[in-house]
Amino acid sequence: MNTRYETLAKRAAAFGQEHVLRFYDSLSDDSKRRLLDQIEAIDFPAFAALADGAKRNAAVAGRIAPIEAIDATAYDAREKERLTEKGWELLRQGKVAAFVVAGGQGSRLGHEGPKGTFRIGLPSGKSLFQLQAERLLNLSGRAGRTIPWYVMTSADNDAETSRFFQSSGYFGYAPDDIRMVKQQSLPAIDEAGRMLLAARDEIGFAPSGNGDAFASLKRSGALADMKRRGIEWVFYYNVDNALIRIADPLFVGAAAHYGNPIATKAAYKTHPEEKVGVLCLKDGRPAVLEYSEVPERLLYEKDAAGRLVYGLGNLSIHLFRLDFIERHAERDIAYHAAHKKIKTVDGRGEPFTPDAPNGCKLETFIFDYFPLAERMTVLSFRREEEFAPVKNKEGEDSPRTACRLVLDLHRKWLAEAGAGPQPPDGRDIEISPLVSYAGEGLTPDVVKSLLERVPSCDGEGESG
Numbered sequence: 203m204n205t206r207y208e209t210l211a212k213r214a215a216a217f218g219q220e221h222v223l224r225f226y227d228s229l230s231d232d233s234k235r236r237l238l239d240q241i242e243a244i245d246f247p248a249f250a251a252l253a254d255g256a257k258r259n260a261a262v263a264g265r266i267a268p269i270e271a272i273d274a275t276a277y278d279a280r281e282k283e284r285l286t287e288k289g290w291e292l293l294r295q296g297k298v299a300a301f302v303v304a305g306g307q308g309s310r311l312g313h314e315g316p317k318g319t320f321r322i323g324l325p326s327g328k329s330l331f332q333l334q335a336e337r338l339l340n341l342s343g344r345a346g347r348t349i350p351w352y353v354m355t356s357a358d359n360d361a362e363t364s365r366f367f368q369s370s371g372y373f374g375y376a377p378d379d380i381r382m383v384k385q386q387s388l389p390a391i392d393e394a395g396r397m398l399l400a401a402r403d404e405i406g407f408a409p410s411g412n413g414d415a416f417a418s419l420k421r422s423g424a425l426a427d428m429k430r431r432g433i434e435w436v437f438y439y440n441v442d443n444a445l446i447r448i449a450d451p452l453f454v455g456a457a458a459h460y461g462n463p464i465a466t467k468a469a470y471k472t473h474p475e476e477k478v479g480v481l482c483l484k485d486g487r488p489a490v491l492e493y494s495e496v497p498e499r500l501l502y503e504k505d506a507a508g509r510l511v512y513g514l515g516n517l518s519i520h521l522f523r524l525d526f527i528e529r530h531a532e533r534d535i536a537y538h539a540a541h542k543k544i545k546t547v548d549g550r551g552e553p554f555t556p557d558a559p560n561g562c563k564l565e566t567f568i569f570d571y572f573p574l575a576e577r578m579t580v581l582s583f584r585r586e587e588e589f590a591p592v593k594n595k596e597g598e599d600s601p602r603t604a605c606r607l608v609l610d611l612h613r614k615w616l617a618e619a620g621a622g623p624q625p626p627d628g629r630d631i632e633i634s635p636l637v638s639y640a641g642e643g644l645t646p647d648v649v650k651s652l653l654e655r656v657p658s659c660d661g662e663g664e665s666g
């Protein structure tokens with residue numbers, strides 16, 4: 203035991219990580235063993251190289267230019283119909299899969315449990331996962347074929363996510379058509395590059411970013427499963443967008459029509475300083491500039507029509523051609539240091555929850571795959587119909603704003619269906635995705651039955 207301790211202590215020390223053993227002497231035998239097991243499993247040289255790369259990667263320069271986008275809201279009725287039908291054809295043929303990245307820790311939201319289990323405060327009390335499942339079920343029913351659903355989890359939330367799906371009866375999905383894909387985790391570090399302890403006897407690990415998505419599909423066998431099913435397009439999205447139009451037939455059809463390996467749904471930023479990454483060309487290749495990376499002189503630049511030249515916000519709604527994922531699943535992409543509040547221990551080994559960022563998680567980002575495609579289809583959509591992010595506990599991009607956006611959209615659908623001014627009696631009417639995916643099917647009878655229902659949005663996020 204001692205020899206093992208000494209060997210591992212030496213190994214950690216060689217990489218400036220000896221402090222991970224600083225509470226060792228005070229631990230029980232079991233805890234000692236657990237901690238040594240953890241240290242033994244760490245590939246210190248690889249981790250050091252990766253952390254080093256993340257630091258250097260902070261600001262990679264490049265020639266920035268605007269990227270061309272197609273305004274999907276300006277399609278005429280015939281074109282829209284043609285592309286949508288193309289999408290339906292692919293859905294009917296079973297060539298489209300949904301892939302949600304849900305491995306993040308959601309630290310800003312602060313919900314105990316996987317973010318997908320969070321209920322944003324809709325009258326129905328539905329969780330994010332349930333909203334997504336029902337949209338998929340709606341399309342699957344109409345396509346006559348189930349859209350397989352892949353869910354990326356992490357060590358942090360995999361078991362709980364699986365339990366949630368199980369206890370929800372997979373929302374009516376056949377369990378075989380839902381597959382959890384667990385991503386990898388890496389030690390979190392402080393600003394000096396030292397691994398943070400989650401407890402006296404535990405190194406703190408954090409999921410390695412949504413850029414692990416392709417590698418996780420490959421490692422878990424999910425990629426092979428997609429191939430076996432004949433999937434051609436993978437619809438990728440964030441777990442925390444309450445308005446996500448999963449596998450949107452128009453988007454699928456347009457992506458297939460233009461034929462590039464990647465297609466993305468974008469929407470114009472609401473204001474130049476909005477904290478959202480922007481789509482652009484970097485050294486002639488498709489790329490995303492994080493909001494902090496956009497040079498000031500570009501941030502406010504406008505075109506002749508008065509539109510922000512670098513205003514195409516990345517909404518994390520993408521379609522990847524399966525052959526693109528296959529080709530690049532094992533490719534190394536850059537790690538970034540994401541500065542966050544990370545729970546750790548204080549000098550006495552007691553739990554410590556910081557109120558400001560105290561370290562970083564090492565993460566890869568899915569958009570770092572974009573430059574690997576020579577061309578990418580960028581389609582701009584109406585933001586208020588597509589994007590209701592749930593990031594923060596309060597204020598902007600919170601459960602309250604997301605809930606409002608969902609109910610405002612439903613109100614608009616009802617008005618378009620001829621329901622008259624909304625809401626009657628100040629009530630908000632929620633429309634189940636099983637009834638309508640994007641405002642279709644709201645016949646007078648359906649509208650009447652919806653108007654007869656009761657409660658309103660409480661605006662409060664609930665745990666669920």
Ligand code: UTP
Nearest residue numbers: 303304305306307308309310409411412440441
């Ligand atoms: P965010 O960057 O918003 O991170 O993730 P987060 O972890 O959810 O939240 P904060 O920053 O801690 O508050 C965008 C999307 O990428 C997924 C998230 O689950 C979310 O859908 N993600 C993020 C992963 O799947 N894995 C990761 O390692 C990180």
